[in-house]
Amino acid sequence: MSADKPIYVTQPFLPPLDDFIPYLREIWDAKVLTNGGPFHQRLEAALVEHLGIKHLSLFTNGTLGLLTALQTLQVTGEVITTPYSFAATAHSVMWNNLTPVFADIDPITCNLTPESIEQAITPRTTAIMPVHCYGTPCDVDRIQQIADTHGLKVIYDAAHAFGVRYRGESLLNHGDLSVLSFHATKVYTTLEGGAIVCADAATKKRIDHLKNFGFANEVTVLAAGINGKMNEVQAALGLLQLTHVDRLIARRAQIASLYDEGLRSLDGIRLPFRLPDTQPNHSYYPIFIGSGFPVGRDAVYARLREQSVYARRYFYPLLSDMPMYRDLPSAAPEHLPHAAKAAREVLCLPIYPALPDDDVMRVIELIRSCRAG
Numbered sequence: 001m002s003a004d005k006p007i008y009v010t011q012p013f014l015p016p017l018d019d020f021i022p023y024l025r026e027i028w029d030a031k032v033l034t035n036g037g038p039f040h041q042r043l044e045a046a047l048v049e050h051l052g053i054k055h056l057s058l059f060t061n062g063t064l065g066l067l068t069a070l071q072t073l074q075v076t077g078e079v080i081t082t083p084y085s086f087a088a089t090a091h092s093v094m095w096n097n098l099t100p101v102f103a104d105i106d107p108i109t110c111n112l113t114p115e116s117i118e119q120a121i122t123p124r125t126t127a128i129m130p131v132h133c134y135g136t137p138c139d140v141d142r143i144q145q146i147a148d149t150h151g152l153k154v155i156y157d158a159a160h161a162f163g164v165r166y167r168g169e170s171l172l173n174h175g176d177l178s179v180l181s182f183h184a185t186k187v188y189t190t191l192e193g194g195a196i197v198c199a200d201a202a203t204k205k206r207i208d209h210l211k212n213f214g215f216a217n218e219v220t221v222l223a224a225g226i227n228g229k230m231n232e233v234q235a236a237l238g239l240l241q242l243t244h245v246d247r248l249i250a251r252r253a254q255i256a257s258l259y260d261e262g263l264r265s266l267d268g269i270r271l272p273f274r275l276p277d278t279q280p281n282h283s284y285y286p287i288f289i290g291s292g293f294p295v296g297r298d299a300v301y302a303r304l305r306e307q308s309v310y311a312r313r314y315f316y317p318l319l320s321d322m323p324m325y326r327d328l329p330s331a332a333p334e335h336l337p338h339a340a341k342a343a344r345e346v347l348c349l350p351i352y353p354a355l356p357d358d359d360v361m362r363v364i365e366l367i368r369s370c371r372a373g
């Protein structure tokens with residue numbers, strides 16, 4: 001452990017290179033590089049099995065997954081979503097020429113509240129796009145009830161929720177569609193990548209057409225689709241990564257326990273929320289630094305940076321404060337008080353499988369030392 005060695009908020013796990021060479025050799029020999037080749041097919045099947053879901057369609061990244069999910073369900077008008085997320089959530093709505101309508105979050109779970117969703121419904125609303133923020137399950141039952149009552153589609157942005165199980169089954173089985181991200185910063189990565197999860201074969205077929213420019217066969221184009229296909233090298237890496245992911249999540253759980261232990265006694269700091277009946281993936285370790293702590297969040301953030309610890313303020317700024325959204329009526333700060341508070345107080349601490357215990361202790365000590373001013 002050295003004070004100069006940078007500690008980032010995350011670092012991807014990569015398997016030993018030698019383990020990947022046979023996969024590469026197979027691709028080099030077959031010369032099938034993309035367009036739904038054998039590794040693509042194998043990974044889709046393996047993920048369906050591993051995650052306990054019905055159907056999955058691989059994508060180039062999570063953002064194209066979100067864009068295509070909205071196209072798949074032919075969403076129009078307004079989409080109710082959260083301001084407390086990564087830019088891709090609202091941007092995917094915008095790129096479909098739809099209007100994002102921001103609703104407030106629960107101060108503890110950081111997920112959209114059913115009440116705020118209901119209040120945001122207008123005659124133009126056709127869909128809800130909640131985020132399972134940090135992998136914490138949304139209130140899926142009440143959101144489904146609202147959707148059923150008002151005839152709305154539900155697309156979960158499940159970018160943080162790989163492998164999360166809720167009440168004994170995959171969280172991804174809720175809503176019309178769920179969208180995963182396999183970006184380098186995620187629990188499970190294919191470098192860049194993502195997927196749409198759906199419940200029936202007909203919907204998967206439509207998604208598969210849409211991610212391949214709309215082609216159904218050589219001469220039939222069914223829709224103005226896009227190129228969202230994952231290539232064979234990434235799909236092969238995904239297969240190999242899958243053999244490690246349970247162990248990686250278990251190591252994340254150990255790190256989370258160390259943080260819990262070291263930070264629990266600090267007044268003014270709230271630790272990550274854990275929903276009962278949930279098997280989490282520990283994709284993030286967000287703490288919330290409130291007014292009861294002697295210094296503010298940004299002071300802690302700066303102090304850590306001085307010591308080369310690069311914690312991150314996910315999610316600050318709010319989407320509703322970004323220039324392309326802030327003039328929307330739903331972006332008014334007084335409409336989103338809980339999201340604003342979370343964005344002011346949150347700090348995501350480093351968590352990734354290769355992070356040594358010593359470094360976790362160093363981060364804890366640095367935060368504790370902030371109390372001295």
Ligand code: T4K
Pocket residue numbers: 008009010011012061062063064085086088089131157159160180181182183184185193194310312314
């Ligand atoms: N919806 C939600 C709710 C999301 O959070 C995201 C993505 C999406 C949708 C979209 O999914 P994708 O289209 O990305 O599949 C990162 C990621 O780029 C982004 O995927 C992620 N959310 C977001 C929360 O975080 P940045 O700008 O903070 O990443 P960056 O480059 O600063 O990386 C953070 C740290 O990770 C670095 O300081 C070091 C480490 N790192 C990063 C990369 C890229 C590595 O060690 N190796 C690497 O290759 O956005």
